Amino acid sequence: DVAKFLKRVESAMVKNLNENIHSKAFAGLENVLGMQNSSANNTLTLNHSPLEFQMSVQDLSWNSSGSVIGVAYGKLDHEDWCTHKGVFCTWNVDRGKINVNKADQALDVSSCLMSVEYHPVLPNLCAGGAFNGQIIIWDLSR
Secondary structure: OHHHHHHHHHHHHHHHHHHHHOOOOOOOHHHHHOOOOOOOOOOOOOOOHHHOOOOEEEEEEEOOOOOEEEEEEEOOOOOOOOOOOEEEEEEEOOOOOOOOOOOOEEEEEOOOEEEEEEOOOOOOEEEEEEOOOOEEEEEOOO
């Protein structure tokens, strides 16, 4: 039960958060990286235009290196079994030129893709969950 778990770990979490408030772990990092202020703002609106707004974003996940965002596309308006495809799209934001209207990779799925999550350590492995219950594992290094 989630409520029991949160109650059990609450004091340890609060203690760690209070310690982290006063942490000097990143002190001076701005000078090392040549940053003038501590905030960054860069916004990209990514859209895989071949979908022509037929589907909406259901979930997204960053890979472990922080360079690739994966997006699950599907629909929520099912009255019965899902009879149309979903799509998993990826964009590598570290590339010099990003096509915000076309994903670097677009992989069709047999049913609406409802969730997606990259492996916490291996940046090329990603798992997705489809509306029909199917779980898909992608090795994006190929």
